Amino acid sequence: MGKSQRRKAGGDQFDSSDADSVSSISTGLLELANDTECLNSQEFELEKYIDDLYEKRGSTREKALSRLVDAFEGHVLLKFVENKFITLLNQYINSIKRGSTKEACLASRAIGLLAITVGAENNAHEIMEESVSHLSQALISGSDAQKKSSVLDCLAVVTFIGAIDLAETEISLKAMWQVIYPKSGPNVGLVKKLPSTVLAVAISAWSFLLTTISGWRINPDNWKESVAFLSTLLEDNDRSVRVAAGEAIALFFELGILDLHRSDHIDIDSLNHEVLKHGMLTYMQSMKAKILAKANDLSVEAGGKGTDKKNLNDQRDLFQKILDYVQTGECPEISLKISSKHGLLRASTWTQTIRLNFLKRFLGRGFLKHAQDNELLHDLFNFEQDKTVSLSSIEKKISRSEGDKGRTQKMKKDRKLAQERKRGHLITQEE
Template identity: 40%
Template structure:
């Protein structure tokens, strides 16, 4: 762990640098201050610095010190300080990227965050931080599932019951389900612990009866589960029955496709898992989303994204030459049912609609390339 710089012998006469010249090391030093407001101000400055620029050199050299000071803030700070410190840890992990340092952040912070979920007032930011450090720092599926279990226990502590409790407010419950769903997008369904997740689909189905914000996030979670498949791991009920209860929520599968423009670079998503990843990270990074998408190698790897500025040729189209529409739902018991026929075989099925839209997009792309070629000639 990096050693902090030595303080002047007489703190009262320390010359504080101007706002323009204050460095991240200065704000890191301020995290040792005994006054809560001073630490809060320093954390806010660190967040701004990590959001607006990728602080690779600082993060690599002093990540351990910054992490430990943030953990101290989470354990002993005010609600505001807990919120800010959680955000800093998440941004630190995003800046560090995959590797041993990120795994250390995961290993060191998860116990602190888990404990804070039980008593901390700023649970939304804690949940986001837990999801981010796991996303970046987990070494294997066991690490990821460990965090998913922590979040699930927070969501639904009553084991064996599908009743929705009023322990959490709607925004907190929605944030918890969102964080759990985000981590689910990184898992192979067959690796999930089938003994642990049996109550997930029934519980999320119950959430459909709650308020709008909770209902929307529950629909998203159920859609991700259906896309990943292995439904038998998420419920002890008959799969056919569960499928008929909620399949109508996902009929318009064509709406899955979404494109975003990042400074002239088009990035297209065609699965719910991809959309969940980008939406969650965009929400977490806030104003720094574009900056990180353009410069953060972690995000380039996650989304197989190379910004135009990093290409030797600046005139390439960032649209995949080949795309496939796949809807993976593991339903061995319902392949001959009317619901299965409606979902997959009819002209109005979700796959038929998606293929039609894909063909239309390819035609438009081909026309655009032909026009460009004609103009060049």
């Protein structure tokens, strides 16, 4: 029956508004049916991939893991995993223990994505309890760089989300630190030097997990080794390692580990003798001066022929921000627009900046979706609506003008600080 015939046949019973109402309801029901069908189709596919994880053929398991990783990157599948996370976790752990390097890497990533999806709930703690020992063993037994990097990231994520106290966090921090600094572990003579790519990932993951200790009282004596070793990495040949070490050191400044008398988190009274207290203060002050001198050099490093300009600019920017923070106490701020609908994520401390950088790297192309829909990320950062969305074109122009003015003032301030650093004023103040 044609459209005109339907209208004529119903003309005695409905007016035009009734027809519009019926049309609207029909459209809504159709959209709901399509959404339901799409959801059911996705769940059917995911169930199939879970079944494939039990297959003996490694290539089949790898393909299933790859598809599951894609799904968990592209969607926040909280409802789907409510009754399946233990099944998924057990199969992921089996893949780490018995699978190829590729399979173990995919499984490690899948566990991390599972923890991020579950969020800070009881299930997250169970994921951590079940996986930490297997991940730590994989770090010790394996020598493959790619696998080690994936396991390090996974260990950082599951502990960050699932740990409930400092003791649980310290277990993972220690396991990761033994990878970063092999001399701190039991098998010193058997461990080879890490490739620079793995070392940078390891420091980044360790720093990410270290951001969780800010709420606990810190014994400064426990951090002497970390401060000393990371300071030597500022002279590493690889720029990515220098940047990763710089972020960790920035966190040390924020936590007060390099400014013992300024922090509420440092338990200086745990040192049971005045001589020890004085020695610790003196040591950290000398390390602070050494680090700032090197940071000053890295913030103005010249680029030679063939230099990777982006990495060089990242390095300069980071160490300038560290110097500015030490001098002014002002943390760098990051404002990340998620979308016009979902608003902004803001990072206003070194802790938040390190968390943001790590999660952007770990989630990759899935970061935007999780930033929009995952409550865990909203809790970690200052999440707010973009106030310019509802403004008129004139109001938006005024807002941009005010923003440009603020950025101009900040640039002038940054240039002034940079000039002072070049003249050595900052280093003189710290000595």
